[in-house]
Amino acid sequence: MRSTILIAVVSMLGCTMLVAGTSLIAKALGSGALGTVIHPLMVSQARFVFGFLAVAVVLSLRLASGRKAWVQSPQTPKPNWTRHALRTLLGWTGGGLMFAAAAQLPLADVNALSFTSPVATMLFAMLLLGERVGPWRWGAAVIAMLGALVLLRPGAGVIQPAALLAVGAAVAMGIEAIVIKRLATSEPPGRTMLINNAMGAVLSSVVALTVFVWPQGATVWAGLIGMGVVMVTAQILLLGANRLVDASFVAPFFYLTLVWAAVYDIVFFDVWPDAVSLTGASIVIAGGLVMTWREVLNARRAAVPASVTVQALR
Template identity: 65%
Template sequence: MRPSLPIAVALMLTCAMLVAATTLIAKTLGNGTMGEPVPALMLSQARFLFGFLAVAGFLLARRATGRKAWSEPAGGASRPNWGLHALRTSLGWLATLLMFSAARYLPLSDVNALSFLSPVATMLFAGVILGEKVGPWRWLAALVALAGALVLLRPGAGVIQPAALLALGAAAAMGVEAIAIKRLATTEPPGRTMAINNGMGTVIACLAAIPVFVWPQGPGVWALLVALGTIMVSAQILYLTANQRAEASFVAPFWYATLLWAAFYDIVFFDLWPDRISILGALIVVTGGLIMTWREIRAGRRRPVGPMGR
């Protein structure tokens, strides 16, 4: 095993821990655990505002130490593709808003499991938008993952939890966003992409939050809002670094550790143990995702796997 591979695994597992932590923070602030519930629009505002500040600090620190690789133009591009950036950021903001809204009502394990449907959405939309050929194995993976989502929706209970539909909407938005990210990755350096994404997202999120904005009360609430953006950006950086140190096909399966962290947070912070339906649905969704990852490896594709657009 190459020396960089264990580091890549550690980076991806830490990334999974942080991503699950953002839904924990969203749930804690959104359900009133810290006092007055914070609207999801304000949570998404904090994610992008403080995320932008974190990205700016990170890139300035790299520039100060002479490490400019993340901000150098890639593929010969000299100017950003502003239209594609705007599309990607709008979808990322929408996915974040829907995820944080769903986290208020659902177990974190269910929210994160449903988010793993985003590669399925990417596959479906790529077939329509980009004309990519979808083979039988990828269709099988999609059907398995969708079966898992159906289990998580619990239709046998007589009513489908509306919050689960929010999580499904988030997965769909992330799926389309991934197509834009794929296009940007061929011409744009990751540092510039992250800065533009978080900067645009800050403008969109701040404007959207105006109707519901109230000044956060208490240092604890402020600390969690700052952490929301900082943690998400840190997860993005770890994700990109892991994919630089090892093939995306190698590190992709470790992304599913997000589910374990989400279940851990549910148990520790909310005394909420996953039931049999949650466990079964999550296992089926992950199985579909692993089949798709395996097929990507066999097909020789090296693009990263995982809903890290947001």
């Protein structure tokens, strides 16, 4: 039992480190730190194209070893293409906005704003699915949004457009979470990852044609390839941790993403979090933890596992 918990903890530490790492790579590519400035649409393209290749390799190895549970499901032999398409569109939108914001803002601020996505999930689940929202979840949502307001820095005289991009990303990922919940209850994770990355590769490549310039330099190519591989590796670590322990144990670890993001800012860009960033992030985390606690309680009462956080699946 102890070894199982230890493996889950290590998996989540690696997962959150890699999730924050995608923001780091996006910032490095978008700011020109790796040689040339790469447009956010091309960063999104790399995330899906190389992510698809990585997923295809992993699933091929699993199928070759006889492990088919990740890909095949007797209950749902055919994919729900409408849900997959909607999830991909939302994921591509959220990821693209996030990558654009990361190129202009401190990584800690971008990741903190992304953690307001559960608020969007709650609101749209209430409006679209008719879910009841109790006072605890409303209170948590208000707390998280107050933290986001602090991070938007309205007292500075003008709200940074890049911060609004991060908020838009959080909204897209929040709606995506609703679709992911539906897919997670009916389709195997490997098939979902493969279809999502395949659809995303096609969509992002078509849109990226409008700004595409052939990347120059080995470091730029390493960043583009790394974007897809790192994201897929984070997804696999998350799925592995969720198989070993309860989702209620896993969920709080996601807030370590903010710690990793702050460390990356300091080490790679010499950007230290100021009082506003620390205050806003702390408020967002407080609201997020309250909301996570209520989700876990509701899931236990309904005897359904708590949903996987969309943050690591963007």
